[in-house]
Amino acid sequence: MQQVANEAGVAAGTIYRYFKDKNELILELRKDVLAQVAAHILEDHHLGTLEERFKRIWMKMHNFGKQPSPANLSYEQYAHLPETNTDEIRNTEFKLFAPLQQLFEEGKAEGLLQPLHSRALYALSMEPAMTLARSIRRGLVHYEAHEIKLACDLCWKTILLPTQPTH
Amino acid sequence: MQQVANEAGVAAGTIYRYFKDKNELILELRKDVLAQVAAHILEDHHLGTLEERFKRIWMKMHNFGKQPSPANLSYEQYAHLPETNTDEIRNTEFKLFAPLQQLFEEGKAEGLLQPLHSRALYALSMEPAMTLARSIRRGLVHYEAHEIKLACDLCWKTILLPTQPTH
Amino acid sequence: MQQVANEAGVAAGTIYRYFKDKNELILELRKDVLAQVAAHILEDHHLGTLEERFKRIWMKMHNFGKQPSPANLSYEQYAHLPETNTDEIRNTEFKLFAPLQQLFEEGKAEGLLQPLHSRALYALSMEPAMTLARSIRRGLVHYEAHEIKLACDLCWKTILLPTQPTH
Amino acid sequence: MQQVANEAGVAAGTIYRYFKDKNELILELRKDVLAQVAAHILEDHHLGTLEERFKRIWMKMHNFGKQPSPANLSYEQYAHLPETNTDEIRNTEFKLFAPLQQLFEEGKAEGLLQPLHSRALYALSMEPAMTLARSIRRGLVHYEAHEIKLACDLCWKTILLPTQPTH
DNA sequence: GATGAATGAGAGTTCATTCAT
DNA sequence: TATGAATGAACTCTCATTCAT
Structure with a gap:
């Protein structure tokens, strides 16, 4: 808390005028990070065909996940901690990433995508973007641009x- | 450390006869958890065709990931913490999950699988098993058995x- | 540290606002004790002849050394501990007791004192004041005033x- | 205690068959060190004239005090710690250094030495040997052999x- | 007699939080 | 409203001592 105060240029006690305690500060931080991530990833999410929209999001997610930025590390860390994914966070997450969910819903409605829950579609098609990015960030592998494109x-x-072949 | 000692039914000081310090205790714990997870998931990994072997591992991984067991929570948590993936851990992980990597290598050698790094193949095809499992464990979704099978x-x-169509 | 805090009437953690750690606290204490001792012993050190100045310091040193005051006990203890006489302490000591050294230098310049290093002159003529005082403090001996005067x-x-006899 | 046991080549618990506790071990160690020091310093103490005997002891003491040997450091440290000079230690010390005391008593009986308590004679004439040695050991000064002789x-x-001038 | 694993009180230190100013 | 000195519970770790083998 002292370090946070220092970085903010205020006294330690001042934090407590804006946040009840350390937990609340972190909760608000998470929500803020989530909002930043979502805003960045979903930029221009509505432009183009469904496939273009999907691939744009995939690439943005992948590129974001490759960076060792505080926002990314914080995002990864918190997303996988047990016991810290409160309803409030889930709600925030749900709202922020609604456009992505909608994309999946549209695809299913058009009969273009597999009839699975959008979370499943996310797990199958989007999470790999992050997993690959993590490997790269940690220096475990190096990929050529065309390999990333292939993965996407x-x-x-x-x-x-x-699609059924037409006669 | 006091809580660990209590749970182990020993005095606090006793821990230090077996582990240099807290860090080493955690490192050893992680290695142990990793070994348990690997042993469970890779059981019978060599039986059957490549597809059968893949799907057996996928299902075991998924089922393991659904449980809120300490082993699983610990695994997930540490796998995503920044700065804690030391070379020692990576080495351990590499050795323990070698059979899975070998499966991918075999597939590539047979011309059956995409010519991508085995980490990429893992990200594309295995990580979704864990991501889906996490959603279920957290109560965010519920899937029917046939949906899991479809995902797999x-x-x-x-x-x-x-495959090229033959004439 | 808890005891120091208690005696100071503050909480344990408060000490660490003023001293980095236990070592620094002790170092500062030593410097403070040294300054007190020097100030007391060298009071009026410049008044009178060289002999008067020497004997005043000798008596003050002796009288100080007889007391079981914390300052004295602390002084004696640290002065003889191995490995704890850092350069910083030595420097402080050197500056604080400079007037005593100067007295010896003056005496040598006047051809009054033996041509020995001032540390040797100190060892030969001043240290006995402390050694005698220690014996008294510990109750090993009792001296009459005239005996102390004789020793001095x-x-x-x-x-x-x-001095060469003149003809 | 573990280190002491290691160095002694026994198990930690074994120490307690020979010493009640750490305090007693240290007490016995001090007595042993004292005996060693005394034996070394008082070697051949009875040979020669009083002056020769005094100067032999002085030089041995000085040479011993210059060494950073465990025995010397231990001796210095303990000799100046408050609260640790028990009657038992004092008694041991008294017996071991009796020859030195006797030397002073003889000198006084012969009308050769100042009529002061032998502890005072020690403080005036012997302690400087140790003080000088300490300065040398700590690297604060360097003396030529003739300077040491002069000091002695x-x-x-x-x-x-x-002595009264004879007519 | 000797062992050494186990003990647990106590050490120094940290840090989220409070509150008089 | 902002401050920052003070708080004290909780932390990790040490080590003299014990006792079943």
Whole structure:
């Protein structure tokens, strides 16, 4: 708290005029980080075809996940801690990432995507973007641009409903 | 450390006969958890065709990830903390999960799987098993058995190289 | 540290606002004790002849050394501990007791005192004041006032250069 | 205690078969160190004239005090700690250094030395040997052999009774 | 007699929080 | 409203001592 106060240029006690305690400060921080991440990733999310929209989000997510920025590290860390994913956070997350969910819903309504829960579609097609990014960030692997493109394409195809050949 | 000692039914000082300090205790715990997880998930990993082997691992991973067991929570938490993935841990992880990597390598050698780094193949096809499991464990969604099977199948197909139609 | 805090009438943590750690606290204490001792012993050190100045310091040192005051006990204890006489302490000591050293230097310049290093002159003529005082403080001996005076006089004569008889 | 046991090549618990507790171990150690020091310093103490005997002891003491040997450091440290000079230690010390005391008593009986308590004679003439040695050991000064000889001689003359000129 | 694993009180230190100014 | 000195519970770790083997 002392360090936070220092960085903010205020006295330690001042924090407590704006946040009940350390927990609340962190909760608000998480919400803020989440909002930043969402804003960045969902930028221009409505432009283009469904496939273009999906791939744009995938690439933004991947590029964001590759950076060792505080926002990203904080996001990753908190997303996977047990016991800290309160209803409040979930609600915030739900609202912020609504456009992504809507994209999946549209795709299902058009008969383009697999008839699965949007969380499942997310797990199958979007999470790999982050997992790959993590490997790169940690220096475990290095990928060429075309490999990333291939991965992105495979992710898209994963959730695509196979089209019946027409006669 | 006091709580660990209590749970172990020993005095606080006793811990230090077996572990240099808190850090080492945690490191050893992580290695132990990793070994448990690997042993469980890779059980019978060599039986059957490549597809059967993949899907068996996928399902075991998924089922393990659904449980709120200490082993699983600990695994998830540490896997995503920044700055704590030391070379020692990575080495341990690498050795323990070697069979999974080998599966991917075999698939690539047979021309069956996409020519991507095995970490990429893992990200594309295995990580979704854990992500789905996490959603279920947190009560965010509920899936029918056939949906899980579909997800597993889609994951397998994701990394499959499309076969040329024969004439 | 808890005891120090208690005696100071503050909470344990408060100490750490003023001293980095236990070591620094002790270092500062030593410097403070040294300054007190020096100030007391060197009071009026410049008044009178060289002999008067020497004997005043000798008596003050002796009287100080007889007391079981914390300052004295602390002084004696630290002065003889191995490995704790850091450069910083030595520097402080050097500056604080400079007037005593100067007295010896003056005496040598006048051809009055033995041509020895001032530390040697100190060892020969001043240290006995402390050693005697220690014996008294510990109740090992009791001296009459005239005996102390004799000891002081002998100490002075010890470092005096014998004068050639004039014809 | 563990280190002591290691160095002794026994188990930690074994120490307690020979010493009641740490305090007693240290007490016995001090007595042992004292005996060693005394034996070394008082070697051949009875040979020669009083002056020769005094100067031999003085030089041995000085040379011993210059060394950073465990025995010396231990001796210095304990000799100046408050609260640790028990009657038992004092008694031991008294017996071990009896020859030195006897030397002073003989000198007084012969009308050769100042009529002061032997502890005072010690303080005036012997302690400087240790004080000088300490300065040298700590690297604060360096002396030539003839300076040490001079210091020794001055110490002897300090306690010498001035002789009446004969007619 | 000897062992050494176990003990647990106590050490120094940290840090989220409070409150008089 | 802002301050920052003071708080004290809780932390990790040490080490003299014990006792079943």
